[in-house]
Each structure stands twice: as C-alpha cells, then as structure tokens.
Amino acid sequence: MSDARSSAPNRYSRYLVVAVPYLWLLVFFLAPFVIIFKMSFSTTAIAMPPYTPVFETLSDLWTRFSELSFENYVWLTDDALYIRAYLSSLRIAVVSTIFLLMVGYPIAYAMAKAPTSIRPTLMMMVILPFWTSFLIRVYAWIGILKPEGLLTVALQFVGILGPDQQVRIFNTEWAVYVGIVYSYLPFMILPLYAALEKLDGTLLEAAQDLGCRPIKAFWVITFPLSLPGVIAGSFLCFIPIMGEFVIPDLLGGSSTLMIGRTLWTEFFSNRDWPLASAVAVLLLLILVVPIVLFQNQAAKAQEKGR
Amino acid sequence: MNTRLSWFNVTALTLGFAFLYLPILLLVIFSFNDSRLVTVWGGFSTRWYVAMWNNQGLMDAAWVTIRIALVSATCATVLGTLGAIALNRFTRFPGRTLFSGMIYAPLVMPDVITGLSLLLLFVAMDFARGFWTVLIAHVTFSMCYVAVVVQSRLVTFDRSMEEAALDLGCPPVKTFFKITLPLILPAVVAGWMLALTLSLDDLVISSFVSGPGATTLPMKIYSQVRLGVTPEINAISTILIAVVTTGVIIASIMTKRAEVERRRAERMAAATP
Amino acid sequence: MAKTLGPVKRSFAPWNDPAAKPYIQYQGITKRFGDFVAVDRLDLTIYEREFFALLGPSGCGKTTLMRMLAGFEDPTEGRILLDGQDMAGIPPYRRPTNMMFQSYALFPHMDVVENIAFGLKQDKLPKGEIDARVQEMLKLVKLEPFAKRKPHQMSGGQRQRVALARSLAKRPKVLLLDEPLGALDKKLREETQFELTDLQYELGMTFIIVTHDQEEAMTLADRIAVMDKGRIVQVATPAEIYEEPNTRYVADFIGNINILEAGVTATGAGRTRLAAEGVAAAIEVERDCPVPVGEKVFFAIRPEKMRLSLDEPADTTVNALTGEVWDIGYLGDVSIYHVKLDDGPVIKATMTNATRVVERPITWHDRVWLTFARDAGLVLAA
Numbered sequence: 001m002s003d004a005r006s007s008a009p010n011r012y013s014r015y016l017v018v019a020v021p022y023l024w025l026l027v028f029f030l031a032p033f034v035i036i037f038k039m040s041f042s043t044t045a046i047a048m049p050p051y052t053p054v055f056e057t058l059s060d061l062w063t064r065f066s067e068l069s070f071e072n073y074v075w076l077t078d079d080a081l082y083i084r085a086y087l088s089s090l091r092i093a094v095v096s097t098i099f100l101l102m103v104g105y106p107i108a109y110a111m112a113k114a115p116t117s118i119r120p121t122l123m124m125m126v127i128l129p130f131w132t133s134f135l136i137r138v139y140a141w142i143g144i145l146k147p148e149g150l151l152t153v154a155l156q157f158v159g160i161l162g163p164d165q166q167v168r169i170f171n172t173e174w175a176v177y178v179g180i181v182y183s184y185l186p187f188m189i190l191p192l193y194a195a196l197e198k199l200d201g202t203l204l205e206a207a208q209d210l211g212c213r214p215i216k217a218f219w220v221i222t223f224p225l226s227l228p229g230v231i232a233g234s235f236l237c238f239i240p241i242m243g244e245f246v247i248p249d250l251l252g253g254s255s256t257l258m259i260g261r262t263l264w265t266e267f268f269s270n271r272d273w274p275l276a277s278a279v280a281v282l283l284l285l286i287l288v289v290p291i292v293l294f295q296n297q298a299a300k301a302q303e304k305g306r
Numbered sequence: 307m308n309t310r311l312s313w314f315n316v317t318a319l320t321l322g323f324a325f326l327y328l329p330i331l332l333l334v335i336f337s338f339n340d341s342r343l344v345t346v347w348g349g350f351s352t353r354w355y356v357a358m359w360n361n362q363g364l365m366d367a368a369w370v371t372i373r374i375a376l377v378s379a380t381c382a383t384v385l386g387t388l389g390a391i392a393l394n395r396f397t398r399f400p401g402r403t404l405f406s407g408m409i410y411a412p413l414v415m416p417d418v419i420t421g422l423s424l425l426l427l428f429v430a431m432d433f434a435r436g437f438w439t440v441l442i443a444h445v446t447f448s449m450c451y452v453a454v455v456v457q458s459r460l461v462t463f464d465r466s467m468e469e470a471a472l473d474l475g476c477p478p479v480k481t482f483f484k485i486t487l488p489l490i491l492p493a494v495v496a497g498w499m500l501a502l503t504l505s506l507d508d509l510v511i512s513s514f515v516s517g518p519g520a521t522t523l524p525m526k527i528y529s530q531v532r533l534g535v536t537p538e539i540n541a542i543s544t545i546l547i548a549v550v551t552t553g554v555i556i557a558s559i560m561t562k563r564a565e566v567e568r569r570r571a572e573r574m575a576a577a578t579p
Numbered sequence: 580m581a582k583t584l585g586p587v588k589r590s591f592a593p594w595n596d597p598a599a600k601p602y603i604q605y606q607g608i609t610k611r612f613g614d615f616v617a618v619d620r621l622d623l624t625i626y627e628r629e630f631f632a633l634l635g636p637s638g639c640g641k642t643t644l645m646r647m648l649a650g651f652e653d654p655t656e657g658r659i660l661l662d663g664q665d666m667a668g669i670p671p672y673r674r675p676t677n678m679m680f681q682s683y684a685l686f687p688h689m690d691v692v693e694n695i696a697f698g699l700k701q702d703k704l705p706k707g708e709i710d711a712r713v714q715e716m717l718k719l720v721k722l723e724p725f726a727k728r729k730p731h732q733m734s735g736g737q738r739q740r741v742a743l744a745r746s747l748a749k750r751p752k753v754l755l756l757d758e759p760l761g762a763l764d765k766k767l768r769e770e771t772q773f774e775l776t777d778l779q780y781e782l783g784m785t786f787i788i789v790t791h792d793q794e795e796a797m798t799l800a801d802r803i804a805v806m807d808k809g810r811i812v813q814v815a816t817p818a819e820i821y822e823e824p825n826t827r828y829v830a831d832f833i834g835n836i837n838i839l840e841a842g843v844t845a846t847g848a849g850r851t852r853l854a855a856e857g858v859a860a861a862i863e864v865e866r867d868c869p870v871p872v873g874e875k876v877f878f879a880i881r882p883e884k885m886r887l888s889l890d891e892p893a894d895t896t897v898n899a900l901t902g903e904v905w906d907i908g909y910l911g912d913v914s915i916y917h918v919k920l921d922d923g924p925v926i927k928a929t930m931t932n933a934t935r936v937v938e939r940p941i942t943w944h945d946r947v948w949l950t951f952a953r954d955a956g957l958v959l960a961a
Contacts, residue, residue, distance in 0.1 A: 013479050018399055021389035021449065025408040028446040032423030035430055107322035110315035122319070124558050129326050131499075131550045133507050135524050136543040139531055140329035143336065148343075150332060185326065236414060243416020245510050250531065260418045267422060267514075277426070280419045287416070295410040302393075302457055469651055470684035472671040474698030474749065488688050571732040 033284070039277035040072055072278035081262075082279070086286065088257040092173070092248075093241040096180040097234050100188040103181055104233065108192035109222075112199070123193070130186040138179055138250050145178065145251065146170040171253025179247040184240075188233040195229025196222075228301070235294040239287055259283055330547060337540035354537040355545075361538060367526035368542070371506060374437065374522065378444035379501040385445065386452025386501070387494055393453070394460040412450040420447060421514030428515060435517030443515045444505040451504060452497035459493030499557075503550075592816075593626040594802065602627040602785060603648065603753065607657035610643050610809075617643045618654075619809035630779050630786045632796035634832075635806035641789045644806075645755050648787070650674045662752060672701070677751035681758045683742040685730040691717070691741050692726050698749045716744040719778070736767050747782070754779075756788040760795055772798045793833050797821070805829045821881075826961045830879050835915075837885075837926050838959075839878045843868055851958050853878055857923025860899045865953045869960040880956035882929040885949045887916055889939060892950050900926060900949040904941060918947055 076082045111122045129137065144150045147166040155161040169175045199222060207217040245260035252258070259279065267276040337355070341348025358364060389409055396402075412420065424443050428435055463486070471481040487494070509524040516522065527539055593599035603625040610618040618640040625631050633641035646652045648659060650671030659666045666674060677698070686694055695716050699709045717723045720740040730738055739762070746754055759775070760768045776799055779786045790796050796803045797817040804814045805828075813825045824830035827838055841853035841862060851868035852861055855878060862878055870876055892899050902920035916928045928949055941947060 014396065017388050018392040018396060018405075021385045021392060021453075022401070022405055024385055024446070024449070025389075025405070028424065028427070028442060029408055029412065032420075032427040035426045036419075036423040039426055103322070103325075106314075106318035110318040110322075113312075113315055114319075120558070120562065124554060125323055126326070128551060128554055129330060131503050131554055132330065132547045133524065133543065135507065135509050135527055135531075136333065136539075136546065137329055139527070139539060139543070140333040142531070144329060144332065182325070182329070185322075239414035240416050243418050245416075245418055246528075260416060263418045263422065264510075273426075276422060280422050283416065284419055291411055291414060292407075294414055295407050298410045298413075298454075299406050302461060464682065464684070466680050466682050466684040467686060469671070470678070470680055470745075471686075471697070472651075473649060473676070473678045474745070475672045475701030476697070477670075477672050485686060568731060571729075575731070575733045575737070 036277045036280055039274055040281045041070065042072075042274045042277075072275050073282070075275065076278055076282060081257075082259075085257045085259045085262045086282070089242050089244075089259040090286075092176065092180070092256075092258060093238050093244075096177060096184070096241050097238045099177060099181050100184055100237050101230065101234065104185055104188035104192055105230075107185075108189045108196055108229075111189075111193050112196035119197075126186055126189050126193075134183055135246060138183060138247055141175070141179055141182065142170070142250060145175050170251065171255065173252065173256050175251040175253075176248050176256050176258075179251045180241055180244065183247065184237045187236045191232035191236060192226065192229040195226045195232075199225055228297075231297060232301070235290060235297065239290050239294065242287060243283060333540055334544045334547065337537060337544040339537060339540075342537060354541040358538040358541040363521075364523070364526055364530075364538065364542060367521050367523040370437070370520055371523040374441050374444060374520075375502050375505040378441050378448060378505045379498050381441075381445045382448035382501040382505075383452050383494060383498040386449040386497055387456050389449060389453040390456035390460055394457050409450050409453050412447045413454065415447075417508070417510035418514075421511040424511065425514045435515060436520040437517075439515045439517065440512050440520055440522065443511050444501075444508060447511070448501035448504050451500050452494075455497040455500060456490065456493050459490045463490060499553075506546075591628070591801065593629070594624075599626055601625070601660075602629075602662060603787075604660040605644070605647075605657065606660065608644070608647065608654045608659065609656040610640070610647065610652065611655045616809055618647075621657075621809070621811055623804060623811060623814070625785065625787065627785055628783055630776065630799055630801045631788070632800035632803045633787065633789045633806060634791070634793060634796040634803050636791055638808075639806040640809040641806050642757065645678075645757065645787060645789050648753070649676050649678050649755055675752040676755055677746040677749055677753075678755040679742050679746040679757065679759055681761060683730075683738050685738055685741055685745070687730050690727050690729050691722060691733075694730075694741055695745045695748050698745065702749065712748055716748050719747070720744045735762055736771075739763065739771070747784075751784070753785045753787060756786060758790055758792075759788060761790075761792070768795075775799060797833070805832060823957070824879070824959070827877055827879070827959055830957070830959065835882050835927055835929075837880050837882065839924065839926075841876060841878045843870060843872050843874055843876055846872055851876075853958070855923070857920055858900055859921075860895060861897050862956070863897050863953050864956055864958050866958050868958055877959045877961075878956055879959055880951060882915065882927040883913075884955040885926075885928040885951045887918070887928045887930050887941065888948050888950070889941060889945060890948065892948055895948075898951050898953065901946065902926070902949075904943055904945045904947055907941075907943065916941065916947070918949060 107126075111119060111126070114122055142149070145167070147168065147170055149167070149170070151169070152161065152165075152167045155167060156163060156165075161167065169178070203221055203225075204214075204217055207221055208214065212220070243260040243263075244258060245264055248256045248258040248261050249264070252261075263276050263279045263283070266272050266279060338350050338352065339346075339348055340351035340353065389405075392399075393402075393406060393409065421443070424439075424446070425435075427433075428439050433439060467485055467489070468481050471485045472478065476484065507524065508522070509528055512522045512525055513528075516525065523542075527542070530536060530539060601624040603623075605621055605623040608618055608621045608623075609616065621640075621644070623644075633644060635641050643652060647654055648661070648666070650666070650669060650673075653667075661675065686697065689697070692713055695713045696709050699712055704712075714723075717726060720743055722737065722740055722744065725733060725737060725741075730741070733741070739759070743759075760771055763771060772795070775786075786799075788796070788799060797820075800817060802814060802816055803820050805812045805820065807828055813820060813829045815823065820829060821833055824833070824836075830836045830838065839855045839858070839862075841855035843851065844854050844861070845852035846868040849865060849867055851864045851866055853864065853876065855862055864878065868876065891901075895901075900918075900920055900923075902918040902923065904916055905919040905925055906917040908915035908917075911932070913929050913931050916930065918926050918928060920926060926949060
C-alpha cells in the first residue's frame, strides 16, 4: 500500500504491526544492554540481587554517579589475562574466518556449478547438519579428537602413528579451529552459494572468448562478483566466533583463551557479575563496528532484492 | 553454462560433505556400541537407549526443551512475521533505523552477551527465573531470524495481487489473511522450523536465564559431557538426528513433488491455446 | 452531408453534446513523487459508456492517472469526481471501479471460480447469486470448461480472460484496463481486441485503458488522450488524432508522417502557401495558417496521402516533389518508398501494391515524382 488509507481501524492495525515487535525488542533486547552497561560500572556490593528497580536507579542517577566506579574496567585493562583473552579471541576469530573461507568457498562454488536438478539436494545436505544440535556435533568431535579417540585409532591403523603415540590435538587451539570450522561451515557456505549462484555464466564465456584463461577468469571475474557473499559470510561467522563459548570450552582446554569463556567463568565460577558485565561491554564495543557494518549490509541486500 | 562438474568440484563436494557428515555418522554408530569406550567396538547393543530412557534427568530435560521450543517457535514466528511486515511495508516510521538494527543485530550477537544481558534484565525486574524466562529469551533471538526469512520472501512478493484484492472490495487486514499470508506461508513455516531448531539447540542463553526445574536438554547434555563421554548422549543425539533428518527429508520430498506437479501443469497449459 | 474523417463507428459522441453530463472528471490534478512530477495540472473529462484510451510513452503519467482513479494513489493537488462524487479519501476497496491488471494478478492459490467470486464475496452477496453471477461471467469469456483450474494450469490468453471476468463480475461503473493486450501474441491480440469492444458495447460500461501501443488505442477507443510528461497533448477520436493532430508530437506518435519545415509565403481564408527548404515547388494547403507571413511552420503529410509516379505531373510548380528513390520497404500489402528530394530531406510515401503484376516497377535510384492534393496535409505551429 503506497499511500496511507486514513480509515481508523486500518491505521490502528498499522500501529499494532509495528508496535508489538518493536516494544518486545526494546524491552528484551535493548533494555538489557542498558542494564549491562550500568552493571559494568558497579561494584559487587551494589550489584548483588535483589536489585533496586531500574527506574529508581535512573532517577537518582546523579547520586549514584559518584558510586560508579571504573574499577572493573581498570581491572580488565590491568590484568594481562583479559587483554590476552581479547586478543586471542580476535586472532582465533580472524584465522577461523579465513579457514572457513578456504574450506567453504570451493564447496559453495562446486554447488553453484552443479546441475540445476541436484542443487536443492546439495542445499539440503549442507543445511541438514545445521538442523541437528550444535552441541551434539561438537560433542562428536570430542570422541574423535581426544588422545584415545578415533583419530588416533585411525592414524595408528594406517600406520602414520605408532602404537604408543597419540594424536595431540584435543585441548589445543587446533581442536578449537576444527570445531569452529565444522560448526560454522553452513553459515559461510550459504551466503557464498547464494552469491555464486546468481553469477551469470555467460560472463565467463565472454571472458574466455576474449582470450582469458579459466583460472585468471576466476580471479578477475568470479571472485570479485562473489564478494558480497564473501563479506556476508565473513560477518556472519566472525562476529559470533569472537564470543564463542562452547567450542573452546569442550575442545580447547585451559590453554585456549577465548573471551566468551572468560565471561562465563567470571559469571558462573567467580560470581562476579559486574566484572562479567564489564567483559561483555568491552566485547560489545569491539564488535560494534562489525555489527553495524553487518546491519547496513544486510539491510541494503534486502532493499536490492526489492 | 557448463553444467558438468569438473574433478576439482567433485572432489571439493565429496570431501566437504564427508567432513560435515563423518562426525554425525560416528555418533550414530557408537550409540549402538556395547562398550562404553569410544574407540573399542564392543558389539551391537541398544543398552544405551534403555539407559537414556531410564535417565529421569535427561527425560525431564527433553520434555522441558520440547515444550519451550514449540511455544517459543510459534511466538517467535508471529512476532517475526509482524516485524518483517513492518520493515517491508512501512518505509517511514519514527525509529525505523533502530528497529532495523534491533532485528539484524541478534543474528550475529554472541550468545554470552545476549544471555548475560537478559539475565540482568530479569533480575532487575525481579522476574523468577525458570521456564518463562527461557521462553522469553528464546522468542527474543528467534524472532529476528524469522523476520529475516519472511522479509526475504516479502521482497519478491507480487504486490499487484494485494492491489487486485483491494480493488475487488477486500479491506487491507482481510487481504493480508486471505491473499498475502497463504502465499508467503512456506517462508513463515521455514521461519517456524528455524526458530524451533534454534530453541532446541540453545545452550549458552538457556544457561544464563534458566532456573530450577527448567533445565533444558542442551544444559543437561553439557553438564554430563563435562564429566566425560557417556554413550547415553550418543543415544539421545541419534534420536534427535533421526527425527530432524526425517523431517527435513519429508519436507524436501514434498517440496520437490509440488514443484514437479507445478511444472507438469504449466507445460500442459502452454500446450493449449 | 458534412465531410467526415475516416469511417464513423457509430453516432455515439457525447463529447460533442453540450448537454451531456461528464461521468469522470480529473480537475487540476497534479501528482508528485518527491521531486518528480508525474502528472502536471491535468484536466480531463470522460463520459459514460465511453471506451477511453490513455496513450503515451512510458513515464508519461498515464498509469499514475489510472491508479489515482482506482484509489491506489492520492493526487497531490486537485480532485477526481466519479458520477458527481468526489473520490478523495475513499479507499480502493470502496470505489465503484475495478481494474484489470497488466500482470493479471490472479490469486494462485484459488481456482478460476474462486478468483471470479472473490469480489462478490466481499460484498456479502447470497451464495446463490454469487454462483449465478460466476456462471454468467464464465459464459461471457468462454471459460466454462476451465472452472476448476488454477492459474498456473492455464495459458496466457486464458488467464487474461479470467482476469477480465473477475474484474467484470461486480458490474463496476468503470473498468480500468492496464495494458490489457500487451502479453498476448499478435493473432490473439487481434481477436481479443474485437471481443473487448463488443463486450464493452453490450455491457454498456465505461472502459478506460492505458497503453503505449498506438494500434491498440486506435482500434479499441472511442477517444484517445495522447500524453507526454504528465500532460495531455490532445484528446480526440482516433480519426481526429490521426488526421488532425494538433502538434508534431501527436502527429509523430501515431503512425508515420513526413514533417517539413517551411516558411509561410502567403495566407488567406482557409488557404496557406508555403515554401519548404530543398523543395522547388510551392506547397499549398487548404487550411488556415496559425502564424503570420514570413514565420516558420511545419508542414505535415501522411505517407499514404501522396502519390508516387515515374511520370512528371502536369503542374510541377505546386504540390509536386521530385527526388531519387533511396530505399524501399516491401511489406507485401504495401511498399514504403523513401525518396530523397534534391537538396532536401527524405520523404516517405506509401503505395498499396494493388496489382500483382506491375508494368513499370519502381526501383532504387529511380527518379520519381510525389504529388498530393491540397487537403492532404496539415500546417502545424508546434
């Protein structure tokens, strides 16, 4: 409906359509961030539940202001552990995203080149693991990667490892990489596939007709045109991987530092809510730029489809 | 376009799918392993399924998880569809940028942040943690996924059909339910299924916002896994995988059959003047 | 009897009758989309039982005009009256108009009967009446055996008839058709054209069609409004549009025409004498001249109004052009000759291939003479 029809019941229903999800998200998505922000400035004493309600807190903000302490943030920046955790998470996220691209791109490319009739089946096969539980699949890798696990057995069987040797992947960063690539692969493949499928095959034919060798044609034509998919997939993977908890916890052991795990430990083991909040806020600040970029890209992609 | 697959592509696909499916396959196989150890095959046995069935904690958690998943998926679908309509149809309303941001952000937001922030909200509201808090949390992040799925369908939807309905005397709300909704239903259903999976699968957020009596299956599995690998987990995993696989395969077959039927009808129609 | 332009369809001409009441009126209509002005201070009157065509290139505002009548757009300024009632604020589902969409917009999840019955159900008519009306419509468009089919099970032509039946089912006061014949192939289009005009006449309804196809407009309409950039350039019957265009734009838009720039050498009552560049002979036209002597005008003449001959005419000083045959377009029934005048432009002349065997065929590079009557051409100021 391009123009507003001013009949009363119609306008009412329009407001409702927007208001209901809007209010829900304001209350259950945005408001929590305000609280977590406030919490990160508190000391443990103030922060112990039961709380004073948020409204009260907002009204005597000035009096509270003096009680706000940057203690938590100072703590974060002082203690090398946290800095290392942030940097390590960044490193793992970037490296994982690159691995995901390297593994996912050939698969997505092959799917896009496949005969049209089997493409839906291939799609289904990529999505199917996604529908089964994430936790369960990571759990499966434990059985494979642990020292006495299946990988060791297989390698011993083939003769690469001697009978006393064991594969030492479990509880190292490499296990985390395997787990992350495995779990996030569908998130990388699907946007890549969507972009590659839309590619006009005649462009490559034109390139070849003009004398361009196939491999060069890929880098000069296919890859640049698939860039929106690469970007979408990268954002879709990088941002959540930064805050990933389950995989480093189950596969990474104590040597792998990731900030999501640190947050969990601060909250559940140390029961230090304000510190956990500070960790979260800092993580959020680091991720704000990628998140906003992602939102813009996603919104623009939806508009283009119009 | 050359539709034959080169050896490179075939290798990529084979290795890729092998990588994706091998762990799942192993999981299923070893759920029938008589031995407790992962590496030793003790013979075929269903004892772990029995053990799983008798594990009250596991079964209770499964029941909680299913209930939460079904209810949250339905609520998320309603809210997400409304959100998609709001984004797609109403191009100017105050705070639209914020709304759009709130819809897309949860798609990438790390679970730990969402979980912690929601817990703080519930504590601030003095909301007792348990079934309802997990439900609310799941609805909140699932609805955004539903919104994205439904919106991408709405973008390709032919608005002239809605105009035709209006022109024939059907007021806007009725037009939505009689014309638009039936035609975008596949996307809405896909959104529902997506929300269901997300809810069934969620560990981190549930851990933060859950309370006594509302332990979800992922939470239970996680706590048991930390103690060591038990094949009961394999058993329940296999069942979950079997259910999901069957569902997805049935859905695929039905879609394929409808597509074939449609093609045949179109060809038939094109033949007649 | 007075001289007339072209064959007269019927004596239906309410636009010439001062006592006739206007049925649809656009008054001072302007429509802006942001900075873009789609319709610019437009006035138009349409009478009851007219088959009216809005004709123009894409972007001229014709579709916007129709959508404003249907209720899908609101005018930025001005008002629209239908049967004396101001349509402002009335939503599309409460207007007595119905529209046949360019894409047909059939509901894919409903079969033919349900599609046709849809509008009737909105009016909450009793079931028996709905069924009867649907049957009536099916018979009208000859689709009875397809009643239970769904849109994707039908061909383009059949879908078009369902769309037509659906839009007629409610017996609207006005039927709006958006490029109705665009998607059909040539043969089907010709058949459907006559079906449409017969239907409109029998039902006694007012039809308004929007099209960019001049042939469609000329065949179907009682009157045509030629539009350009949000304005109406001319409103007249097809014959008037063709033989009496008021501007070069209209003359050029419909059919083929030759336009020569010329200076006015003499004027009189109903007579004008022109001197065109590159043409030795004078041009005499039996029309009033819109500009004074010495100014420039445009002389316009249709290709079929000229006579082509290898023989020199008796009088070569008036209304006689000579040149070399530059190109020939052979269309079977007619041939279009492009003649390059000495020191002048290229003139198109159409000759019917009236005989199967021609004694002296005209071919490329032949020197030919083009002659025409004094009432064959027009003088246009703009």
